[in-house]
Amino acid sequence: MAADTSLLPSLVEEFVSGLQDNKAKEVATGVTEGKFAILQLVEALEESLTSSQPQTRARGIQLLSEVLNRCHGNLTEREVEVLIAFYENRLKDHYVVTSSVLQGLGALSKCKMLPPGSAVSMLRSLFQDVHVQSLMLAERSCVYNMLINLMETREAELKGLGSDFVFGFVQSMDGERDPRNLLLAFQIAKNIIYRGYDLGKFTEELFEVTGCYFPIDFTPPPNDPHRITKEELIEALRAVLTGTPKFAEFLLPLLIEKIDSDVQSAKLDSLQTLAACVTHYEHKDLAEYLDGLWTSLRREVFQTSSEKIESAGLAALTALTSCVSSSVLSSESEDVLSSFLDLVLRDCKHHLSEPDLKLVWPSAKLLQAACSASIRASHIVTSAAMPSLIEQYSNRTQCSQRRTLLEVMLRFLQSVKTSQSPDNDESVFVSMRESLCSTVFSALSENNSSLQITATSMLTSLAQQTGLLLDSDVDVAVDHLIRLLLIEDDDCVSLAVVESARALAQLHPDIFISKLIPRLKTELFSEPMDQDKNRAASGQHSHHAVRQRCLSALAAVSVQPSIVLESTPVLLEVLNSAHTGSISFSVEEVVSTCHSLQKIAEQVEDTVETGLCFHVTVLPRLFSLALQGALQGEKSSGGRSPLLDEQVLSAMVSVVSTSCSRLQPMLAAETAKKVVSLFLDADVSLLPDNSFPSQIQLLKGESWSQSQMVCLLMGCVCSLPRSVEVPQMNRLLSQLEEMSCTCSHHLSFTSAAKCFSGLVNKHPQGEALDSLIQSTLKTVCGELDSTSSTVRTQAFTLLIWVAKALLLRYHPVSATLTDKLFSLLNDSDLGPMAADGFSLLMCDSEDVLNRRCHADIRIMYRQRFFSENSAKLVQGFNAAPQEKKSNYLKALSNIVNQLPKQVQITELPALLTLLLEALSCPDQGVQLSTLSCLEPVLIDPPPAIIQQLEALVSRLLALISSPAMKVKIVSLRCVHALSQFPTHEILPFRARVIRALAQPLDDKKRLVRREAVRARGEWFLVGSPGGR
Amino acid sequence: MSAGSRLENANPVIFQRSGERRLTAAEEEENVDDPIDDREIFDLIRTINDPEHPLSLEELNVVEQIRVQINDAESIVGIEFTPTIPHCSMATLIGLSIKVKLLRSLPNRFKIDVHITPGTHASEDAVNKQLADKERVAAALENSSLLEVVNQCLTNRNI
Known part of the structure; x- marks a missing residue:
């Protein structure tokens, strides 16, 4: 204790006279640890606090304040009371002490034991x-923080101060300029408003002192450490200004004035603030400003050239209308909503009768914005606007006018949709139901594609509102859709028709089952010659197009299980007929049929019903047809089944894979079991008809037509959810491995390798997996290392797929495999293939090892791969002989291409030299893939690129005259992207680039000229007035 | 566009935009020559912005594909443009923008002639004469405030 009593005065001495700031910390530690009481500290400070030198007094108080700041939690109520009295008294002292006094008060304001x-x-x-605004920045901040602290803990007491508190605050912040302090001050103001402090007669003062900052104009200095953004300030100020209706009479005139500002951001801020404030207002708050506000909004929407401002204006109008809508109607006063909407209609409605002119759209948008505000507003606006639109539609004859009218009507239909409430779901449009329907039907029968497209969207909107389409109307609508589907060649129309059919089928499945599906079926199975015998070629073509449309429509409408049960048999029937040849279908049509089946499996709800449909009917039929095709393939040489075609098979794989991954895991497990025993044991119990020979050996067969069926096996077993176990795993794996290393048919061995890798990827971790990989690795490396081997390509394919499977799941052995791949870049035969293999490693694969197939994929595996291997690649490149270097460059650009942009930007500086090297590599493939990986990076260039601008520009300009069209196009795009770089960096290149771009303007290919024109146009604007 | 200034023609007639040119198989073929045709020229000028409205010249029907004459072999291009109203004070500026756009976008072997559709503007001859005079066009582009307006007309708007 004796030591302590001498320690404290010496610490104080060192702090006050010795000016050692760190002693404050020691004293504070002492107080926290109970070595000395705060009272002892005050006693020890006696001399300095009573000194006649203000600097010494300041120093003394500073020590006390700093200690308080560190240990305000340990003070007793009594101590706090004494300290507060002391500090209050010190506020009257010399100005040099004020700073420390405020610090102390700030610390005390945080005390829990603050006496009442x-x-x-x-x-x-x-x-x-204290006059706050004559203080320094940090001291002002201290005052604001003190207010915030006290508002948090002593709300009731502060409210007892009445409007004096508000007045004191207004005086304190009046004239504040620092953005950091403004954020604090806005927070206090917001608390005052939202927590119900009495504003008394100082409402206007509080508004003035904050409103004077509106609209915020602030550009943070470069490298600002505080990271305060303009948006933060805008949000904070907006919360204050829009917080209370008491501000309405001051805020609204200010907004009307600022909406008219020449500064776009001020306009935008004003409109957004308007939308925000009226949500708290009642009609009486804004009654007298309604006219003025409407005039401003109308002017902005009518005249603006910026979409942002237009949509902000429309949002403000919606908010305004919904505020007016919620005012209570009383019998004696006028209906404020209808008189406001009268105003809107008066100014806008007449423009709707001039569908050719510019103002038709701004007017329609304004009306629709008002319309979407409330149900009453919807009623008033639509009943005023729609009848004349419908009438005009029937009177006008020009297509462009009718289309505009129809689109305006469509937007009205869509804009009321949001204001429907569940209990009163009768549509606003019920009274015009009939005329709307007849308008839509008449537009559907027009011979103009844009009218037809708009009409189909309108049909969808009508269907989605209760009571607008009766069953009889849906009947007519389906007839129209079928007709358009069958006769309309325009792709956009058929796309729109199919979308509309999808929406309607969701709501009225029965009508689609009874009408659309039978009709499409007849159409699919009609022979082309039935229709036009004369124009064989064109007839063939159009018949093909009709079939394609029917197929995509069948897929689109199959959104309900009941429809799926009707549509899938039709599609299976198509496959069957194609196989038997009873009706001829082209390969393309068969592929589309499979795609339709796949789409159905993908979109339909996963129920037992649909699961059974796919696992019991569709998949067995597919396997059976494919097997029939494969067996027949050997016997008959003339009429080969289209099901043997590679495209058809891979389309079938996607059907199998989607159903197994998505629908009913239990049923999928059953299917998988049967499929595996079909392939391993020739067990045909899966297949619906039992006419197959018993000695089929699909995994060992010599004929390609049978061996390629392994891809269907892959589709099934590799897409099962990970919870489902694959039966006979080990036998399956060993047979697949053997097949992939011995078979000579490309699709067969590739599929076997993929299937193998898909299983390895999901194989549980453990010894079994490790020994499996080791033995595979041994086989593969054995083949690869013997240059005389005939199956090096096969071994390489297996290697790369297994490498991918292991890379995705972060298996430790994957590094060994990728090292092997790197070493193959120097191989004389497999080098180019290995380089391409890296893109396979990095890309998502279509049919296996993707997330849809429930593969084990760790996040960011690409980044990991890149960071582990980029150095090896660079090393390999430097060490490689000249003729092999292009393999490395290609591998590099394949990898970098697939990295997420964020990583590309951070990694690029290290690789830039190599990529620039790749640009001057004569191999067009390398050029192209490097350019395509540079292009996205150039849009947001990292500083490293800007430093290499000279090299980049010269190489790009050299590639512009490449003989290959694609290289020219992408390099021109890159040059275009360069034009968006900071002007001062690229200005020196302007003349040179513009001169170089003159030549491709006269290129023989239009696509090249187009890119050249775009790039050159942008470069002309660089550094030119009005440009950039 | 400040609130004080009134537009000469606040509510003009709007025409539909033609879509993107359809890509043909021949255009993707490396060895086929695609000659410069009227649609290509039209595509160059249809997206030019009107100096007054947030609309393109195509939407205001100031330029039309049928008013584009092109002879690729002889390197001649002729454009007629139609001001929205006969007293349009912007006619010269629009013509200049079209001319500049073509100068920047076509190979320099082309002779470019831009003039007003006969009978659609009050001071047709004067404007045509200005646009045909190489020296005056060059001088106009030396004027930075004029160049600024032209550049704004040629800036891509993201619609």
Whole structure:
């Protein structure tokens, strides 16, 4: 204790006279640890606090304040009371001590043990003795923080101060300029408003002192450490200004004035603030400004050239209308909503009868914005606007006018949709139901594609609102859709028709089952010659197109299980007929049929019903047809089944894979079991008809037509959810491995390798997996290392797929495999293939090892792969002989291409030299893939690129005259992207680039000229007035 | 566009935009020559912005594909443009924008002639004469405030 009593004065001495700031910390530690009491500290400070030198007094108080700041939690109520009294008194002292005094008060304001009444007395003395705006930045911030602290803990006491508190605050912040402090001040103002402090007669003062910052104009200095953004300030200020209806009479005139500003951001801010404030207002708050506000909004929407401002204006109008809508109707006063909407209609409605002119759209948008505000507004606006639109539609004859009218009507239909409430779901449009329907049907029968497209969207909107389409109307609508589907050649129309059919089928499945599906079926199975015998070729073509449309429509409408049960048999029937040849279908049509089946499996709800449909009917039929095709393939040489075609098979794989991954895991497991025993044991119990020979050996067969069926096996077993176990795993794996290393048919061995890798990827971790990989690795490396081997390509394919499977799941052995791949870049035969293999490693694969197939994929495996291997690649490149270097460059660009952009930007500086090298590599493939990986990076260039601008520009300009069209196009795009770089960096290149771009303007290919024109146009604008 | 200034023609007639040119198989073929045709020229000028409205010249029907004459072999291009109203004070500026756009976008072997559709503007001859005079066009582009307006007309708007 004796030591302590001598320690404290010496610490104080060192701090006050010795000016050693770190002693404050030691004292504070002492106080926290209980070595000395705060009272002892005050006693020890006696001399300095009573000194006649203000600097010494300041130093003394500073020590006390710093200690308080560190240990305000340990003070007793009594101590706090004494300290507050002391500090309040010190506020009257010399100005040099004020800073420390405020710090101390700030610390005390954080105390939990604040005695009652002390908050009020602190504030009174503060407001009385200190002029906040003549303080320094940090001291002002201290005052604001103190207010915030007290508002958090002593709300009731502060409210007892009445409007004096508000007045004190207004005086304190009046004239504040620092953005950091403004954020604090806005927070206090917001608290005052939202927590119900009494504003008294100072409402206007509080508004003035904050409103004077509106609209915020602030550009943070470069490298600002505080990271305060303009948006933050805007949000904070908006919360204050829009917080209370009491501000309405001051805020609204200000907004009307600022909406008219020449500065776009001020306009935008004003419109957004308007939308935000009226949500808290009632009609009486804005009654007298309604006319003015409407005039401003109308002017902005009518005249603006910026979409942002237009949509902000429309949003403000919606908010305004919904505010007016919620006012209570009383019998004696006028209906404010209808008189406001009268105003809107008066100014806008007449423009709707001039569908050719510019103002038709702004007017329609304004009306629709008002319309979407409330149900009453919808009623008033639509009943005023729609009848004349419908009438005009029937009277006008020009297609462009009718289309505009129809689109305006469509937007009205869509804009009321949001204001429907569940209990009163009758549509606003019920009264015009009939005329709307007849308008849509007449537009559907027009011979103009844009009218037809708009009409189909309108049909969808009508169907989605209750009571607008009766069953009889849906009947007519389906007839129209079928007709358009069958006769309309325009792709956009058929796309729109199919979409509309999808929406309607969701709501009225029965009508689609009874009408659309039978009709499409007849159409699919009609022979082309039935229709036009004369024009064989064109007839063939159009018949093909009709079939394609029917197939995509069948897929689109199959959104309900009941429809799926009807549509899938039709599609299976198509496959069957194609196989038997009873009706001829082209390969393309068969592929589309499979795609339709796949789409259905993908979109339909996963129920037992649909699961059974796919696992019991569709998949067995597919396997059976494919097997029939494969067996027949050997016997008959003339009429080969289209099901043997590679495209058809891979389309079938996607059907199998989607159903197994998505529908009913239990049923999928059953299917998988049967499929595996079909392939391993020739067990045909899966297949619906039992006419197959018993000695089929699909995994060992010599004929390609049978061996390629392994891809269907892959589709099934590799897409099962990970919870489902694959039966006979080990036998399956060993047979697949053997097949992939011995078979000579490309599709067969590739599929076997993929299937193998898909299983390895999901194989549980453990010894079994490790030994499996080791033995595979041994086989593969054995083949690869013997240059005389005939199956090196096969071994390489297996290697790369297994490498991918292991890379995705972060298996430790994957590094060994990728090292093997790197070493193959130097191989004389397999080098180019290995380089391409890296893109396979990095890309998502279509049919296996993707997330849809429930593969084990760790996040960011690409980044990991890149960071582990980029150095090896660079090393390999430097060490490689000249003729092999292009393999490395290609591998590099394949990898970099697939990296997420964020990583590309951070990694690019290290690789830039190599990529620039790749640009001057004569191999067009390397050029192209490097350019395509540079192009996205150039849009947001990292500083490293800007430093290499000279090299980049010269190489790109050299590639512009490449003989290959694609290289020219992408390099021109890159040159175009360069034009968006900071002007001062690229200005020196302007003349040179513009000169170089003159030549491709006269290229023989239009696509090249187009890119050249775009790039050159942008470069002309660089550094030119009005440009950039 | 400040609130004080009134537009000469606040509510003009709007025409439909033609879509993107359809890509043909021949255009993707490396060895086929695609001659410069009227649609290509039209595509160059249809997206030019009107100096007053947030609309393109195509939407205001100031330029039309049928008013584009092109002879690729002889390197001649002729454009007629139609001001929205006969007293349009912007006619010269629009003509200049079209001319500049073509100068920047076509190979320099072309002779470019831009003039007003006969009978659609009050001071047709004067404007045509200005646009045909190489020296005056060059001088106009030396004027930075004029160049600024032209550049704004040629800036891509993201619609």
